[in-house]
Amino acid sequence: MNDQPQLDAIRRAPKVLLHDHLDGGLRPQTIIDLARETGYTGLPTTDAEELRAWFRAAADSGSLERYLTTFDHTVGVMQTREALVRVAAECAEDLADDGVVYAEVRFAPEQHTSTGLSLDEVVTAVLDGFQAGSQGRGIRVGTLLTAMRHQARSMEIAELAVRYRDVGVAGFDIAGAEAGYPPTRHLDAFEYLQRENAHFTIHAGEGFGLPSIWQAIQWCGADRLGHGVRIIDDIQVAADGTAKLGRLAAYVRDKRIPLEMCPTSNLQTGAADSLAEHPIGLLRRLHFRVTVNTDNRLMSDTSVSKEFAALVQTFGYDWDDLLWFTVNAMKSAFIPFDDRLALINGVIKPGFAKLKWQA
Template sequence: MVPTQAEVLAAPKVVLHDHLDGGLRPETVIELAAEAGHELPADSAEALRDWFVAAADSDSLERYLETFEHTVAVMQTREALSRVAAECAEDLAADGVVYAEVRYAPEQHLEGGLTLDDVVDAVETGFRLGERRAADDGRPIRVATLLTAMRHAARSSEIAELVVRYRDAGVVGFDIAGAEAGFPPTRHLDAFEYLRRENAHFTIHAGEAFGLPSIWEALQWCGADRLGHGVRIVDDIQVAESGEVTLGKLAAYVRDKRIPLELCPSSNIQTGAASSIAEHPFGLLAKLRFRITVNTDNRLMSATSMSRELSLLSEAFGYDLDDYQWFAVNALKSAFIPFDERLVLINDVVKPGYAALRAQRTLADLRPGPVSPRSA
């Protein structure tokens, strides 16, 4: 039974791939832009929201990334960063997210004179504020942070050191992002080797706009714990007309090793990695029991939320509450927080949350319906 909208919203969700600078409220962008003197392509919240989505619907990762020029431009002060982070936590919690790993690139927020440490401090302050506000509203959430280095730049070692420096203050991992073509992850091998020596976690954007070589390098050269997107692993899977499935060596390795895929369906369509939700490799990868997770990527640019992503997947593939629970547990198994903390979220939050939804369904089925006039 496909969940109702109320059930989708109430379902406990876990997101591992959500960009801070891709999830601002349009109203906030407008207010911060006015304070910063930054010119925007639209002057009303509705028109700006529409512009971001239209600009991101380009079938090109490079064009998609251009939209961030406006959000990053208004995130150059402590106050702005803290506000955006707090609102991010509140918005995710309002959507039923109970655990989130939100990523951003500190090196992109230095135009106003902040240091890398200033940026991290401001964002962590905002997340803690947002968590408190969400808890006060009866929607508890835990937000952890991934620090991203831009793959076309040369600051990845600095950002990796920042991850280790703040690992006990909310930062749980490292990432590289940006245009894949021409900027292979091996350019940042020093950063990944440092992180491994420091027993730190990292994910790598790979297998989104670029194919199998990007995934192979991320795993076999760099040692990524997870794949950011990783949707192009489907290029190493053959499905015969008979329905027989053959996995190539890399796809088999990814499945056998239970390497998590941070799949972002709506975003993948915008960047041309998939043509529609119904034709998205998510369905095949789920059927083959890869370690799949559902993610938003950039909520503003895709006009999406975790609830919307789940609803779209249900419409395409018929997923039910049991599937939602599987996705959430997959994500928590793959999270970068300590094992015991993951277990608490799985056993005390996610599983009881879905059990309650199923119990509500059972009660609704047992309730007597209205008495028909003919049977009265």
């Protein structure tokens, strides 16, 4: 029996995705179509394959700030209800085609109001799209409403997330460049969410170091960490491979705080130099609550299956490892415990067991 999972088989595995940006996963042809329909100008090309390659090349800069500029085009064409519904529906379809059975896809409502849509209209359009795209496809899609850390609308977005939490909004997030914009700037929003018993994650430890992670957890009370790769800075590894955890790293591991890691994206933004050197290898060995995610499927030209396949090739992971990552993600989802348990025991474990047996 060959325990080395191959990409085709990985695609059939029931997977879970916690960190995926709606505006980072558009189909290239959809961008071209929407640009033509909405009058958006400025695309570098109107050939779908050339556009796909341009996004990947532009994102391979090693700079988070440069990486974020590629979103000017995707956000630019997502300014009408029709565009938002289409993009969300296609997102659900693409994830289902990759074998994802549960996903939390995030977006920033405040970035989609330039043509007059209200925040509520933006949210309902995306929710309608997810519902349409997931219909009959064996996938459940929730969304996270994201506030931009360099803006001052986090309380407004937090209230929006609470208002729609019973109809598809799973939680709240903040995103954007970390340096100079600490999460504590949005403390009132996080305190409000805690009072409302709402879930939230915070981008931390990607473009900035341990202080960003510490603030996200100890000041803001984050349920999960978006990326969190710089937690590695609080771990010392001896020549014999033994590891000594600092107090923050030990706290993150002891409290089972989920790390939403996105290996390919992390390489693009300079958070790691190579996949072999990516902290995910050590953190998995030390049994942190590691999850594997896509971040931006268009910019990274990736999928959950491709991320898993790359980890298999780099670290020699087998089906048990991939199941471990997947169960970690499902345990960490922002849906009720009974729903998580039903997916783990009724879908994920049986699905992986079948694939392992077939191998």
